[in-house]
Amino acid sequence: MEVLDATHNSFLVAMSFVVALVAGFTGLSLTRDLSHKPVLQKKVSIALAAIALGGGIWAMHFVAMLGLQLPILFYYDAAITLVSALTAILIVGGALILLHFAERTPRIITLAGGVVGVGILMMHYIGMAGLEMCRAVYTPAGIIASSVVAMGLCILAFWVAYGHRTNRNIVLGTLCFAVAVFSVHFLAMVGTNFVAAPSFAEFGPTMSNETLALGVIFFSFVIFGACLWVSVTYLVVPEVEQRPDTDPMPGQRVEPIARLQIPCERDGGKVFIAPDEVLFVRADGHYTQIYTKTERLFCVWPVTEATKRLLPAGFLQTHRSYLVNPRHVARFERTKDKGRCIFEGKDLPPAPVSRSKLKAIQDALASQVGAIGAS
Structure with a gap:
């Protein structure tokens, strides 16, 4: 043809x-x-x-x-x-x-x-x-x-x-x-x-x-x-979040970020939690658990996503599986090469601090009034 x-x-x-x-x-x-x-x-x-x-x-x-x-x-x-x-x-x-x-x-x-x-x-x-x-x-x-x-x-x-x-x-x-x-x-x-x-x-x-x-x-x-x-x-220019009147942690660069809400699930429904309400975040497989003073909530973020979003908001990574809000730490305990952050609240577990982060976390928490309590 x-x-x-x-x-x-x-x-x-x-x-x-x-x-x-x-x-x-x-x-x-x-x-x-x-x-x-x-x-x-x-x-x-x-x-x-x-x-x-x-x-x-x-x-x-x-x-x-x-x-x-x-x-x-x-x-x-x-x-x-x-x-x-x-x-x-x-x-x-x-x-x-x-x-x-x-x-x-x-x-x-x-x-x-x-x-x-x-x-x-x-x-x-x-x-x-x-x-x-x-x-x-x-x-x-x-x-x-x-x-x-x-x-x-x-x-x-x-x-x-x-x-x-x-x-x-x-x-x-x-x-x-x-x-x-x-x-x-x-x-x-x-x-x-x-x-x-x-x-x-x-x-x-x-x-x-x-x-x-x-x-x-x-x-x-x-x-x-x-x-x-x-x-x-x-x-759209993002609205800047007003942070609480606390000093930045030593060696930590805290920048203004867009107003952030953490997506969680409660009783089968979707809720959004402000970072200031969170005490600490714990990795749970491909997802995370969010701890507040009164409850523990499931979050769809993996710990890598939570780290990327919450570290600029002032959180500290105390362990590869834990992010801690230093404003809610009641005291820091260190025993030899182990450490943990203690929170005020009923039945709240402590957040472990890995050996490699002990000095940095202790220095960071030192500026929090009443946060250090050695044992």
């Missing part, structure tokens, strides 16, 4: 990259700070992020396909086109569930990036199967190159965006994601030839380029609107 000459509209090629960029930023931003949100809100945010990222992959592909110029008229199978969109959304959703409901280890981050790479590839080739009046013929080089790039860049994007959750890393992860989606499409297209196929597949209703354009334009505007919505959160 005669291979058709294929060219692309430069403007639509550029717009396809912009769509991928905006979708990546929207999806990765929607999943910020989910660790301390209620489970229902976390599920909704992940669902919206999956629609933004998966739908963005689909929109980028078909914006680029609108720019495809062939010497014959061609159409799309509407059912296959819909399946390609849903496939991308579901696969990306699965990757986000891994990232936010499993322990976020290096293996999980790598697996999630690989899953998204597979989603991009499946969306592309399912979408291409929906062509009517012409047929795509693939070369092994194009398939291999697009597959390697999809997996590699998506894993990189998720390592950047999820390795350390900062605004800067989310922006860099967005760029990697957009480059991944864009590169996969056009590397695959370079390795694709088109031939005329005069019959219709008749799997679903036939859709012209004009009809497809309306759907792509609508979805792209939804993504751009969502991008504006999440962008506002980057511009």
Whole structure:
């Protein structure tokens, strides 16, 4: 069969990259700070992020396909086109569930990036199967190159965006994601030839380029609107927490932080506890236990997350599994190479102090009036 000459509209090629960029930023931003949100809100945010990222992959592909110029008229199978969109959304959703409901280890981050790479590839080739009046013929080089790039860049994007959750890393992860989606499409297209196929597949209703354009334009505007919505959160200046009138611990740098609430569970419901109410935090597997003067509460934060958030708030890490609020320490006890922090309250256990931290914790607590009581 005669291979058709294929060219692309430069403007639509550029717009396809912009769509991928905006979708990546929207999806990765929607999943910020989910660790301390209620489970229902976390599920909704992940669902919206999956629609933004998966739908963005689909929109980028078909914006680029609108720019495809062939010497014959061609159409799309509407059912296959819909399946390609849903496939991308579901696969990306699965990757986000891994990232936010499993322990976020290096293996999980790598697996999630690989899953998204597979989603991009499946969306592309399912979408291409929906062509009517012409047929795509693939070369092994194009398939291999697009597959390697999809997996590699998506894993990189998720390592950047999820390795350390900062605004800067989310922006860099967005760029990697957009480059991944864009590169996969056009590397695959370079390795694709088109031939005329005069019959219709008749799997679903036939859709012209004009009809497809309306759907792509609508979805792209939804993504751009969502991008504006999440962008506002980057511009809000956080309210500064007023700390109690206590002197900073010797050698400890205490900076103002955004008003912080610790997510806990009480009687099956979600409650938020202010750091000042907390006596100490104890690691409990992949989660933590929060001790106040009157109760012990379950917290979804792992001890690493609690450490990252509470040390700037003035807490001390007395042991790899314990964080202590020095303002609530009644006294410090040291026996040879062991130590512990004692709290006032009924049935409150002491917080151990590891050998390597004995001197630092004792010096830090020395400025607390009445906190030192050697035994």
